[in-house]
Amino acid sequence: MAPKKKAKASVPSQTLVIDNGAYTLKAGLVSNEAVDLSYDDCSVIPNCIARSSRDKRTYVASELAECKDFGELAFRRPVEKGFIVNWEAQKAIWEHEIMGADAGTELWCEPKNTNLLLTEKPNCPKELQKNCDEIVFEQFEFAAYYRCVGGAMNAYHSAFLGALPQECLLLIDTSYSDTTILPVYKGQLLHSAVRRLTVGGKLLTNYLKELSSLRHYNMLEETYLLNEIKEAVSFVAPTTQQFSKDLERTWKGRLGDKRELDSSIVLDYVLPDYEQSVHGYVRPHDPAKSRMRRGLQPLQGPREDLLPLGNERFAVPELLFNPADIGIREVGLPGAVIEALSGLPESLRVAMLANVVVVGGNTLIPGFMDRLEGELRTLVPSQYLLNIVRADDPIKHTWLGAARFASRPDLMKEALVTKAEYDERGSTWLGKKFAGGDR
Amino acid sequence: MPHVEVLPNSATQIAPGWTYVVDTGYDPSKIAINPKNKKRAAANPNQRGENELSSRQQTAIARRIAELNRDNDPKQIISIPGKTSIPKTQNARRIIQYQRQIKHWLDDEEAQLALVQQAPLPRSATTASRLAAQPLRRTSTVPPTPSELTPAPAAPTPNKPMSSRMDLDDDPLLAIDSSMPLPISQPDLDALLSAPPLSYAASHVAAPAPGGPPQRHFCDNCGYWGKIRCLKCGARVCGMECKDAHEATRCLKWT
Numbered sequence: 001m002a003p004k005k006k007a008k009a010s011v012p013s014q015t016l017v018i019d020n021g022a023y024t025l026k027a028g029l030v031s032n033e034a035v036d037l038s039y040d041d042c043s044v045i046p047n048c049i050a051r052s053s054r055d056k057r058t059y060v061a062s063e064l065a066e067c068k069d070f071g072e073l074a075f076r077r078p079v080e081k082g083f084i085v086n087w088e089a090q091k092a093i094w095e096h097e098i099m100g101a102d103a104g105t106e107l108w109c110e111p112k113n114t115n116l117l118l119t120e121k122p123n124c125p126k127e128l129q130k131n132c133d134e135i136v137f138e139q140f141e142f143a144a145y146y147r148c149v150g151g152a153m154n155a156y157h158s159a160f161l162g163a164l165p166q167e168c169l170l171l172i173d174t175s176y177s178d179t180t181i182l183p184v185y186k187g188q189l190l191h192s193a194v195r196r197l198t199v200g201g202k203l204l205t206n207y208l209k210e211l212s213s214l215r216h217y218n219m220l221e222e223t224y225l226l227n228e229i230k231e232a233v234s235f236v237a238p239t240t241q242q243f244s245k246d247l248e249r250t251w252k253g254r255l256g257d258k259r260e261l262d263s264s265i266v267l268d269y270v271l272p273d274y275e276q277s278v279h280g281y282v283r284p285h286d287p288a289k290s291r292m293r294r295g296l297q298p299l300q301g302p303r304e305d306l307l308p309l310g311n312e313r314f315a316v317p318e319l320l321f322n323p324a325d326i327g328i329r330e331v332g333l334p335g336a337v338i339e340a341l342s343g344l345p346e347s348l349r350v351a352m353l354a355n356v357v358v359v360g361g362n363t364l365i366p367g368f369m370d371r372l373e374g375e376l377r378t379l380v381p382s383q384y385l386l387n388i389v390r391a392d393d394p395i396k397h398t399w400l401g402a403a404r405f406a407s408r409p410d411l412m413k414e415a416l417v418t419k420a421e422y423d424e425r426g427s428t429w430l431g432k433k434f435a436g437g438d439r
Numbered sequence: 440m441p442h443v444e445v446l447p448n449s450a451t452q453i454a455p456g457w458t459y460v461v462d463t464g465y466d467p468s469k470i471a472i473n474p475k476n477k478k479r480a481a482a483n484p485n486q487r488g489e490n491e492l493s494s495r496q497q498t499a500i501a502r503r504i505a506e507l508n509r510d511n512d513p514k515q516i517i518s519i520p521g522k523t524s525i526p527k528t529q530n531a532r533r534i535i536q537y538q539r540q541i542k543h544w545l546d547d548e549e550a551q552l553a554l555v556q557q558a559p560l561p562r563s564a565t566t567a568s569r570l571a572a573q574p575l576r577r578t579s580t581v582p583p584t585p586s587e588l589t590p591a592p593a594a595p596t597p598n599k600p601m602s603s604r605m606d607l608d609d610d611p612l613l614a615i616d617s618s619m620p621l622p623i624s625q626p627d628l629d630a631l632l633s634a635p636p637l638s639y640a641a642s643h644v645a646a647p648a649p650g651g652p653p654q655r656h657f658c659d660n661c662g663y664w665g666k667i668r669c670l671k672c673g674a675r676v677c678g679m680e681c682k683d684a685h686e687a688t689r690c691l692k693w694t
């Protein structure tokens with residue numbers, strides 16, 4: 001934790017907590033000594049600016065909810081690979097949602113009277129951290145500020161005041177940008193053991209888009225739609241053996257030896273037309289209908305476009321477990337967990353395995369947790385306790401941990417840096433302090 | 440309607456009154472590629488043993504993964520609507536005006552580390568090329584002892600241990616039913632707690648160990664097992680039908 005220092009001027013009693021993800025930002029205002037914080041205190045907001053070439057409208061962050069035609073919608077995301085890269089866009093989004101006149105009442109705050117707790121992904125390049133710190137104090141002028149790796153905040157979920165952080169926590173965060181494994185000791189990230197997997201939700205969506213565009217329609221401009229389809233149809237095969245079986249069941253066969261597709265796996269996704277319908281839906285595969293594709297449908301009356309989905313349903317999320325399937329030279333998630341642990345002494349490994357928490361949107365793919373636990377079980381000797389759980393709300397969980405941290409004056413007093421300190425000592429000093437370098 | 444175009448290889452070829460739109464939306468070869476990648480891939484040809492990939496194939500794979508992993512499309516300019524606050528300091532103005540992408544920052548980080556090490560660039564500066572085209576980074580199988588983890592500048596090629604089941608299996612101290620594992624000593628713990636973060640590139644997990652399950656190959660067209668290799672580009676297909684489709688669509692697409 002941060003070092004003891006001379007008593008400093010008192011800081012505001014409210015803290016803006018932002019878990020600033022690439023896909024969505026999670027934000028909420030937390031007051032000093034708040035006791036009953038919950039997921040309900042967290043707003044989830046698209047962290048993007050979207051431009052429609054159809055209605056010629058630009059949607060900033062939460063305005064996306066007003067969009068009725070996601071066709072060819074283009075996105076600008078300030079966060080790349082999990083790190084805030086484009087401050088022009090990030091600033092516009094924060095101002096729109098938090099500091100601006102149009103911000104909702106739940107989040108609106110005056111930075112000069114507010115602390116900021118901002119989470120980041122691990123292994124952020126120092127130059128980007130410096131940019132972030134300078135913008136926070138010089139542009140937004142927050143009263144005080146703490147920047148930390150979000151995953152580590154999950155050690156602070158204990159509900160009662162004065163509670164110590166969990167001694168050992170192995171956090172797996174599988175989200176939009178990538179998948180990270182974070183061993184946390186008494187609330188502190190064990191940096192040298194952090195490991196990262198390239199595969200995240202973004203890559204899965206783009207992979208599904210690539211496959212669908214190769215096999216059925218050119219849908220390369222339809223990122224929003226493909227993300228919806230991914231969320232609607234994906235599942236993780238329970239084992240590699242079952243993966244092979246499912247691959248057989250979804251194969252069309254050879255010329256002259258056509259096979260019946262297994263209708264318990266193959267689905268048709270009825271694409272939205274963005275006139276009558278804004279969202280598509282899933283129904284069982286109908287071979288007759290899917291042969292009658294666009295060009296054959298009547299010009300009058302209802303017409304529909306079907307996207308049949310077979311092995312795409314499970315071969316796409318399989319990349320989390322077998323990145324090598326598309327040539328990514330990395331072990332899958334279970335192996336990555338073992339690699340992270342192998343850099344730790346035995347006593348910590350044992351304790352980490354007994355408390356594995358999984359967060360992030362990819363955990364919502366059906367079958368994900370069973371496969372992860374099953375494969376981890378085979379990698380960890382059977383006599384060892386393996387306790388692995390998915391957070392109740394894997395999207396908001398890191399935010400809630402950070403919010404609980406922010407509600408604790410004892411912790412915040414040590415962590416926060418005031419604007420006056422920054423003005424006096426500068427961003428290089430601040431970077432070192434947040435990295436724990438002034439111990 | 441979403442923007443969907445029926446592809447030439449689909450079943451509607453004979454549909455009356457239907458005109459095709461040639462698929463022009465996606466041409467990764469037009470995206471600027473770091474010329475370094477090619478050289479590096481060529482410098483490490485036969486790294487995969489049984490699955491020898493030519494440098495051209497490796498470049499193709501790296502390019503495809505980079506495309507799948509891209510955050511923003513540099514060709515797409517979306518300007519900020521409405522009024523936003525003006526920059527308050529020179530610093531803020533400079534930072535807000537940056538239009539660099541993450542790739543540039545990560546390249547900078549690697550270059551900085553290389554400078555600190557007083558050594559030539561340790562690996563291809565872009566992550567994507569490294570993913571597909573680099574040899575195993577970690578040659579040591581000896582786990583670092585905590586005392587080796589004393590604070591030091593973040594090394595670009597840390598000795599990270601290979602993972603395997605044996606790491607844990609061989610260790611009787613891990614057993615729940617045996618005596619408690621030796622508690623970690625305070626100096627070791629302190630060293631661990633003060634170890635600096637790895638660089639972004641170094642934080643990625645290792646490639647599968649050579650002795651593990653063989654890489655699976657899938658049909659480039661339909662996703663079933665890829666039993667036949669395309670002689671032109673090295674991609675796999677499941678049979679003649681998909682081979683024809685492959686040659687009509689994706690063959691050599693990524694090279």
Ligand SMILES: [Zn+2]
Nearest residue numbers: 658661677681
């Ligand atoms: Zn095939």
Ligand SMILES: [Zn+2]
Nearest residue numbers: 669671672690
């Ligand atoms: Zn080919």
